[in-house]
Amino acid sequence: MKRLVGAMVIALAGMAAEAGPWQDTLAAARGQTVYFNAWGGDERTNGFISWVDEQVSAAYGVHVRQVRLADTAEVVTRVLAEKAAGRTEGGSVDLIWINGPNFQSMKVQGLLFGPFVADLPNARYLDLAPGAAAAADFTIPTDGYESPWRLARFVLTYDSARVGDPPGSVAALADWAAAHPGRFTHPAASNFIGATFLKQALVELAPDPSVLRHEATDASFADETRPLWAWYDRLRPNLWRQGRDFPENESVQQQMLNDGEVDFTMAFDPAAAAAAVEKGLLPDTVRSYGLARGSIGNMSFVAIPFNAAHKEGAMVVANFLLDPATQAHAQDIRVLGSYSVLDRARLDADQKAAFDALPRSAALPGPDDLGPVIAEPHPSWMVRLAAEWARRYTR
Numbered sequence: 298m299k300r301l302v303g304a305m306v307i308a309l310a311g312m313a314a315e316a317g318p319w320q321d322t323l324a325a326a327r328g329q330t331v332y333f334n335a336w337g338g339d340e341r342t343n344g345f346i347s348w349v350d351e352q353v354s355a356a357y358g359v360h361v362r363q364v365r366l367a368d369t370a371e372v373v374t375r376v377l378a379e380k381a382a383g384r385t386e387g388g389s390v391d392l393i394w395i396n397g398p399n400f401q402s403m404k405v406q407g408l409l410f411g412p413f414v415a416d417l418p419n420a421r422y423l424d425l426a427p428g429a430a431a432a433a434d435f436t437i438p439t440d441g442y443e444s445p446w447r448l449a450r451f452v453l454t455y456d457s458a459r460v461g462d463p464p465g466s467v468a469a470l471a472d473w474a475a476a477h478p479g480r481f482t483h484p485a486a487s488n489f490i491g492a493t494f495l496k497q498a499l500v501e502l503a504p505d506p507s508v509l510r511h512e513a514t515d516a517s518f519a520d521e522t523r524p525l526w527a528w529y530d531r532l533r534p535n536l537w538r539q540g541r542d543f544p545e546n547e548s549v550q551q552q553m554l555n556d557g558e559v560d561f562t563m564a565f566d567p568a569a570a571a572a573a574v575e576k577g578l579l580p581d582t583v584r585s586y587g588l589a590r591g592s593i594g595n596m597s598f599v600a601i602p603f604n605a606a607h608k609e610g611a612m613v614v615a616n617f618l619l620d621p622a623t624q625a626h627a628q629d630i631r632v633l634g635s636y637s638v639l640d641r642a643r644l645d646a647d648q649k650a651a652f653d654a655l656p657r658s659a660a661l662p663g664p665d666d667l668g669p670v671i672a673e674p675h676p677s678w679m680v681r682l683a684a685e686w687a688r689r690y691t692r
Contacts, residue, residue, distance in 0.1 A: 319418055322609045327358040329610035333599075334372045335394035337365025338546065341572060345633045348626075353617050359610045364390075369399045376408045376602045388604035392611040395600045397435035398676035400443055403600065410601040410608055412441025417612065419619035420444070424640040430596050431638060435673040436510050443598035446618040447627060448636035450587060450594040450667055451497050454562045454570040454660075456554060458582040463561075465589040467498040471528055474535040480560045482537035482544060482553070486686040490547045493565055495682045497593050499525050500671050509674035513681050522682070526689065533690065540690065555579050567667060568634025571658035575630050585662045591669035596638050625651040630658055 337343060343363065350361035366372065372393050379388050395403070403409050414420050423431045423445065431445045432438065455463050464470040474481045484491035500506050502524040508517050533540035537559055544550040547564055551573060554562040564570070564585070573579040599618065601611045617623055621644055624637040641649065 318416065322416070322612055323357060326607070326609035326613045329607040330360040330362055331391045331607050331610040331614050332364055332389065333361050333392045333394070333614065334364040334366055334369075334390050336369065337363070337367070338548065341633050345627060348632075349614065349617065349623075352623075353614055356617075357613050359613050361614055369393065369395055372602075373399050373402050373408070376403065376604070377406060379604060380406075380408060385604050387606045388602050389606075390602045391605045391607045392614055393600050393602065394446075395443060395598055396595065397437075397673065398680060400434050400439075400598065400600065401437050401676050403602075404437070404440075404442060408603055409442045410603050410605055411443075413601060413608075413612055413615075414439070414441040414444045417444060417616040417619060419616050419621075422619060422621060422639040422643045424643075430594075430670070431640075433672075434598055435595065435676045435679075437676070439598065443600040444615040444619065445596040445598050445638040446615075447597045447633075448594070448638050449565045449597055450567045450636070450670070451493050451565055451592045452563065452567050452569075452585040452587055452662060452667070454551075454554070454564060454579075454583055454585040455560055456557075456580060456582055457584050458580065459557075459560050463584075463586065467501045467528065467588065471532045471535075474532055477560065478535040479537050479539075481535070482540075482550065482559055482561075483563060484546050484550060485543040485691075486683040488546050490563060490565060491543065492679050492683045493593060494563055495525070495529075495686060496674060496679060497588070497671075498528060499678065499682065500593065500674065501588070501590055502528055509678055510672070512675050513677040518678070518681050518685075522685070526685075529686075529690075551579065554583070566634065567636060567662050568628075568630050571630045571661040572634040574658060574660045579660070581659065583660050585660060585666070587662070587667040589668060591671040592667060593673060594670040595673050621648040622651065625655065628652065629655050630661060631656065634661075 333346060335346060346361060346363045353359045353361060372390055376388065376390055425432045434443065464473040483494045486492045486495055499522060500509060503509060503521040508521055544553060550562045553559045555578060567585060570579055570583045570585045574581050574583060599615050601608055605611055621639060624639050627633045627635045628637055
């Protein structure tokens with residue numbers, strides 16, 4: 298690990314010698330502190346961001362200070378308020394971990410700086426062709442206004458010591474829950490993972506999944522979600538506590554799995570269970586998988602607000618997150634366990650070898666376990682799903 302980090306700093310120092318506009322960016326960034334607004338609910342991610350601070354401080358003289366968020370919508374509101382107040386420079390937010398609905402909201406309202414991704418030297422490792430995963434966020438073209446940094450796929454995780462044949466579809470999941478009442482649950486739909494669970498069911502049950510690529514209307518939402526609610530009405534009585542209560546978030550449900558209170562948890566990170574096993578937070582009998590017809594997947598992105606005080610430093614951090622050595626470090630299950638966003642075909646032999654040398658785990662799903670990638674629906678579907686679920690199923 299030390300050798301990997303040392304090699305990274307050397308590689309980064311070499312990149313600092315590049316001439317042209319990027320050299321000007323590096324010079325302007327030196328001495329800046331980048332206020333990175335990111336969800337703070339995962340200690341592995343928080344630790345990784347601290348490590349990023351150490352690395353870019355050493356290589357570029359740029360510091361990273363994480364502003365831990367409970368909800369990314371907080372940042373959208375803050376930047377919007379600054380714009381309304383006429384604060385067009387010196388904003389309080391430099392970099393945001395952002396996805397889907399929040400990206401769309403900021404893009405539409407002119408709250409983003411850019412396009413900047415094409416100016417990042419490490420963007421050469423991305424597939425940015427129209428329609429590629431790195432070029433769209435919840436069906437919304439990124440147009441260079443956000444840069445990817447980690448890959449996400451929805452997975453179910455179960456304890457193989459108690460579950461011998463896990464369900465391979467959402468329909469089969471309802472059958473399994475009926476045969477094992479109280480042993481399955483999910484976070485409330487107000488939580489991102491809970492809403493993603495509903496989206497996963499929606500894309501499998503919708504009469505015409507192609508409609509989900511477009512903004513939901515009253516009519517399309519009613520038509521496409523009708524089978525979903527029928528399925529959920531069947532599932533709910535067999536959930537933990539008969540579906541009257543739900544775990545607050547993924548971490549709580551993971552602990553419930555570890556305690557034997559339920560047999561499943563879920564995540565939007567295929568390596569979450571493997572990382573938890575490595576830390577002793579889950580038994581080594583857990584396994585993660587995607588449903589047979591595929592699992593929802595996307596990339597996590599970072600974006601820079603239009604009025605960021607330290608745009609150059611934010612670009613340096615975004616570029617560092619795309620460095621192949623950084624991506625390999627992040628994919629290590631002892632660190633973050635986050636799958637790479639890079640196009641492997643664009644890596645050289647040494648860069649590929651760094652990924653191939655990473656530690657393995659029986660809890661870490663392979664490509665065959667994950668199945669095909671299902672694209673995220675348009676952001677409007679997630680917003681409506683969460684609201685309708687709350688209306689139907691909460692007191």
